[in-house]
Amino acid sequence: xxxxxxxxxxxxxxxxxxxxxxxxxxxxxxxxxxxxxxxxxxxxxxxxxxxxxxxxxxxxxxxxxxxxxxxxxxxxxxxxxxxxxxxxxxxxxxxxxxxxxxxxxxxxxxxxxxxxxxxxxxxxxxxxxxxxxxxxxxxxxxxxxxxxxxxxxxxxxxxxxxxxxxxxxxxxxxxxxxxxxxxxxxxxxxxxxxxxxxxxxxxxxxxxxxxxxxxxxxxxxxxxxxxxxxxxxxxxxxxxxxxxxxxxxxxxxxxxxxxxxxxxxxxxxxxxxxxxxxxxxxxxxxxxxxxxxxxxxxxxxxxxxxxxxxxxxxxxxxxxxxxxxxxxxxxxxxxxxxxxxxxxxxxxxxxxxxxxxxxxxxxxxxxxxxxxxx
Numbered sequence: 001x002x003x004x005x006x007x008x009x010x011x012x013x014x015x016x017x018x019x020x021x022x023x024x025x026x027x028x029x030x031x032x033x034x035x036x037x038x039x040x041x042x043x044x045x046x047x048x049x050x051x052x053x054x055x056x057x058x059x060x061x062x063x064x065x066x067x068x069x070x071x072x073x074x075x076x077x078x079x080x081x082x083x084x085x086x087x088x089x090x091x092x093x094x095x096x097x098x099x100x101x102x103x104x105x106x107x108x109x110x111x112x113x114x115x116x117x118x119x120x121x122x123x124x125x126x127x128x129x130x131x132x133x134x135x136x137x138x139x140x141x142x143x144x145x146x147x148x149x150x151x152x153x154x155x156x157x158x159x160x161x162x163x164x165x166x167x168x169x170x171x172x173x174x175x176x177x178x179x180x181x182x183x184x185x186x187x188x189x190x191x192x193x194x195x196x197x198x199x200x201x202x203x204x205x206x207x208x209x210x211x212x213x214x215x216x217x218x219x220x221x222x223x224x225x226x227x228x229x230x231x232x233x234x235x236x237x238x239x240x241x242x243x244x245x246x247x248x249x250x251x252x253x254x255x256x257x258x259x260x261x262x263x264x265x266x267x268x269x270x271x272x273x274x275x276x277x278x279x280x281x282x283x284x285x286x287x288x289x290x291x292x293x294x295x296x297x298x299x300x301x302x303x304x305x306x307x308x309x310x311x312x313x314x315x316x317x318x319x320x321x322x323x324x325x326x327x328x329x330x331x332x333x334x335x336x337x338x339x340x341x342x343x344x345x346x347x348x349x350x351x352x353x354x355x356x357x358x359x360x361x362x363x364x365x366x367x368x369x370x371x372x373x374x
Contacts, residue, residue: 022360030364036343047111109144112310188240217274
């Protein structure tokens with residue numbers, strides 16, 4: 001798939017943006033704070049109908065505006081569509097070829113996107129939430145139905161925690177039990193999906209990391225869950241039974257802490273180098289190569305599925321990688337044949353092999369974007 005055209009009005013600091021894109025490399029150069037990341041966010045929103053910055057919807061609308069508008073022409077093999085999105089304090093309205101959409105998951109399932117931001121470089125040392133979000137985005141690209149599970153889990157957790165925080169009186173078992181049952185069923189399916197995805201990519205990830213590091217120590221991935229039975233490989237049905245028992249056992253602690261202490265929201269993706277935790281035993285350079293290998297693995301798992309190739313969104317990654325890793329990344333991307341959107345503060349950092357006729361350069365200044373002519 002590819003984004004053929006994009007119009008933006010009143011989205012963060014971007015207005016009057018009307019662009020046509022190369023089917024290969026699109027490079028956006030500008031100083032920090034001029035709107036480059038906002039552009040990547042706008043493209044991501046077209047496909048995901050949400051921000052990767054976890055921003056409130058109203059914060060996406062430019063100050064002083066009542067609404068923001070996005071309109072994109074999207075092309076798949078043998079098919080093209082126009083996606084129009086209106087954002088306001090009242091919510092979002094989405095139309096595809098002039099018609100409203102059904103389920104959000106159905107819309108998002110058509111868009112394969114891989115996002116790489118500077119925040120991803122902090123994955124090994126950052127909070128577990130970052131690693132869970134990375135894992136969930138990767139799974140959703142392969143299994144669109146996963147989005148509905150993740151959204152359902154968030155809602156049940158929100159309701160259960162709200163009940164635990166009631167200060168008038170402690171909720172009794174009869175009040176908590178319906179939420180416990182929902183949380184056990186949904187949480188078990190979600191945690192097992194994360195476990196299966198991690199297991200399915202481990203071997204390929206290790207091979208990619210070895211290629212990037214050379215004769216370095218081996219890397220590995222493990223999904224570590226707080227749910228009983230997940231690490232042991234139990235099926236979702238058995239995990240749900242054990243998780244329900246665990247929720248009931250931990251009820252006194254949850255009431256005391258006024259929060260749900262066990263569940264997929266407390267799990268983590270463990271990253272290992274030579275059998276030891278990466279965050280404790282690796283150099284900064286090894287951290288960055290590890291994350292680069294993760295992203296390449298994510299791309300390759302999508303390519304193996306066949307069908308439309310993913311759109312790749314790289315926000316200011318060249319500044320986070322040394323010259324050798326930059327070269328490795330762009331050499332790899334040149335072989336993928338996907339549409340790529342790259343932001344940078346220095347266009348000469350983006351060196352794409354064999355790029356004649358494939359690269360289109362843009363300049364970003366103060367929320368305005370123009371095409372560079374070579």
